Amino acid sequence: MPSDLQPEIFFKPSNQSAPARPEQNLLQAAQAAGVGLEAPCGGKGLCGKCRVRPEGEATDPTPGEKALLGTRLADGLRLACQCAMPAGGQVHVPPESRRGEAVILTSGRSEGLELDPAITSHELSLAVPSLEAPEAARERLFAALAQARGQEPGQGFDLPMGLLRALPGLLASGGGRLSAALRHGREVVDLRPAGASPALGLAVDLGTTTMVAYLCDLSDGQLLAVSAAMNPQAPWGADVISRISACQSDPQALGDMSRAVVESLNQLARDACAQAGAEAERILECVMVGNSAMHHIFLKLDPASLAQAPYAPLARRPVELKARELGLELAPEAWLHWLPLKAGFVGADIVAAALAVGADQIQEPTLLLDLGTNGEMVLAARGRMLACSTAAGPALEGGHIGQGMRGAPGAVERARLAKGGLPLELSVIEGLPPVGFCGSGLVSMLSCLLEAGALGESGSFDHERAGEHLRQGDRGPEYVAAPAEHTGHGQELVLSAADVAELQLAKAAIRAGAQVLMEQMGVDKLERVLLAGAFGNYLDPAEARRLGMFPEVAVEAIEGVGNAAGVGAVMALLSLRQRRRAMDLSEAMRYVELSGHPLFNDLFVDSMPFQNV
């Protein structure tokens, strides 16, 4: 067949190409074409780094892509390792996906994600006992395991009583053949008939608001399914402080909140397994991350100390227990592993996010920010890491804002200066009539109002420039974003001066926290800002920068890194090396307490103006 009939894939802007092969994904095609794509996870669909924009017919998005790309999918972005173009076509490779160009994300990641899970599976054939050698069933199992692993015959293992009780039945029905799963090469955590389906693992990011579960095949590291739900602890309060208070005022609350999450997690595991055609009892390990309050409440540890100086957690390094102890319905002998916390307000989620972005290897000054009620952040440079938590408050999540709301249908998610002036054009989630502002919408509103001159750097409305769009409300002047007849709830949609002040406090807290870390590390200028979490993906970097949310940084150096905490949890699930690295990283990270810090208050006041200096 002449080569001009063979479909080709052309990579832009480098103009390299490779033949389109149906069995090859775009990452493999890029490798064939000599295009260096970021793929620290080795093409397992985990790191979300090999983003490309196919300009032609491509295969359908996978669950992993949906989880990792979110709304960027709609923008045409895909993960090269999860996507193929059997008929060929053009593929645009954005600069951040080119290996060697995104310096920070490359550093320390080039080794890729080696599959090295705590759980290993073995197909065994046990010796048959005889009168001459009447060896016990358990010891024959151990000998077969040692042989399968190339160890000394006398190698000891641990076998839980439940599995020992099941062993004779398995041996009788299988003629001495069975599948065994080992954890850390030591404890037998599952026994089943020979030829069992692959062992599964679950990585969970337990957020204050949402919880996400990633189901992985531990035999090949593939992400099989992702499921998500709202954290069912909302009735006890929207933020961690409310929930900690609930534990102090009601002795039942701790157990009730833990149970609520356990039940949701059981449902998430079943959902993910249903997507993957698997069974939850094949899940042999669950790795969890979340903030320190979620950690304590889930584990039924009194969170009181988290809310009182010196804000010390009860346990900081990894906590391990049998999943069934909390009522998780996974394999009966499945283990739960919580990644380490750093401090009372720097949780396992930020440790996992730091792992996901390779903060321990970053050379150029980089700020990793998890925006939320507590703005947790890590400043990384030259292998050093400083972490702090600022009480940013819930404004950036729409909390404490007159008409604030979460990023749900009906929320204003973006504003735009139309015809060079007011009123602002609004983008609303799912195109509905607006009913409120979500975090990214608020940032966008402020940015546009600043640009239009209707809002001053001090945070005061300019009555002249705002003109007819400003009115006097109960809590001071208000910008009317939409008249009652255009909204979903039949009321005017307004942004008040009080709302502006809330956002100003939040952004000042974040910026001042970052500056304390920079002072402490002796860093003058940030080279990169990485925004973790869903909010980071929705936020427009230029808008956030215009508000002065971060110390000065180039707009193209601000990047959303998706659910980095979840990615870090998956990395720790699939690789013990990464799990140890998370531990080392959390030990190496220095925690900076901002309350009472001599610099913080001055920097906080200096950070109040809406300006990027």
Added chain:
Amino acid sequence: MPSDLQPEIFFKPSNQSAPARPEQNLLQAAQAAGVGLEAPCGGKGLCGKCRVRPEGEATDPTPGEKALLGTRLADGLRLACQCAMPAGGQVHVPPESRRGEAVILTSGRSEGLELDPAITSHELSLAVPSLEAPEAARERLFAALAQARGQEPGQGFDLPMGLLRALPGLLASGGGRLSAALRHGREVVDLRPAGASPALGLAVDLGTTTMVAYLCDLSDGQLLAVSAAMNPQAPWGADVISRISACQSDPQALGDMSRAVVESLNQLARDACAQAGAEAERILECVMVGNSAMHHIFLKLDPASLAQAPYAPLARRPVELKARELGLELAPEAWLHWLPLKAGFVGADIVAAALAVGADQIQEPTLLLDLGTNGEMVLAARGRMLACSTAAGPALEGGHIGQGMRGAPGAVERARLAKGGLPLELSVIEGLPPVGFCGSGLVSMLSCLLEAGALGESGSFDHERAGEHLRQGDRGPEYVAAPAEHTGHGQELVLSAADVAELQLAKAAIRAGAQVLMEQMGVDKLERVLLAGAFGNYLDPAEARRLGMFPEVAVEAIEGVGNAAGVGAVMALLSLRQRRRAMDLSEAMRYVELSGHPLFNDLFVDSMPFQNV
């Protein structure tokens, strides 16, 4: 004070003496006098070897002495380490208690019992967290533990969730001071207010018929109390085969039998603690021994394989689990450790007995015998050990004997040739009118009847010599031991030809088993026979020898060693070195299967006559 007014203790027959000091026990006095007494446990009241006969006023017997000496106490024997003579007097030292004279029991025991339990206790004072060093409570506990143990500060430990949950309350009430108990220097198994009472341990010998619990102080190795009860599994059958069958015919039986023993064991622990003024929740470890069927049933392991060729157990090496998993009401985090089994019919009890007598160090050919339904035995010589089990049947425990019974009040326990002929004089337990024969009584009856010529070596009654004392019963000729008017049940007490045949089969099985082991090891002659278990203590060595129960051995070389299995369990509780030694010993021991053994049947037939050749 002139020395002739100072009370003295004189040791016989060596005529050495030492001053009587109220604070010194007789073992210490013997040391002061230069008398070498056997004391492999180092004077902790565990080994029962420092037996002496005080001939003067002595302190009251301790619970440990009652347990270890049994009826020998009534004979005037005492343990030197548990007994004092504040007013002085004479002390007779029997040959077997003199160090260096009882060669076998000395070998390998001279190092004494070093206290080295799995559980260690530590009084800790935790660092106070501050804003500068807001370290987590668990990590501060670990740092204090590492410091207390002279380990690196980063040393990891395991802390069960239940204890982690209790930690903040303990720290708050104790101002950072607390007591911690560690197992194997790794897992925290108890936390309590500072200055806690000593950690306790329980050693349990779970026999088919009786169960005995030994409560020990793990801080100094002292035996605090002993409690005993009948094994409550009797309703499922008197012997292990009946109980294994019960499991096969009734799916509930396994769980029910396990639960019954667990409840009895909880009661034994409470009883022992009540004696010692202690609390069962201070028991942090329980070491158990018993035969393989008791092991399996207690652990809810299907015992079916024990009763079918090749008689392989489900687990042979030590089994460990949290005691609470079975419902044991000890400390919440207490562990249970079963010593290793050797084979389906050579259990952890015989392994523990072998440990207690130091079988791994024995040089001169020695037979260790645990007489019971299964005559389990170990032949030890020159550091080698062979073990087997013979189906001796229950005759030696009074089973399958027309008027057989256990060693309870009313049982004939000894017979004597009065006036050189028949009728035999009977000794009955508690001096009651007789109602049956217990094991030692049966052996004694046969021995006397042989001596009187009323019974021939072939096992047939001699009608002429037995004369009027013989009558014809339903099952053949019967020796009338007591007329109806002299018995406790108003019936004649008889020993039938069928009873004699049962006993003959039992003794032939034991002797043939021992001879197979001797053949296999190339041993011509035994230098010593050690009888373990209560029966061994009651049996008259000369009588047993006259029946030809053992291969030829000098009568003074036959010795009861008490509840050696229980002593071995205590040794393994108090010393990890002994626990490892039990493991090594069980691995070094070779198991000889008698069923189908080419020599056994011929030797069995040859062993039928009642003669000691």
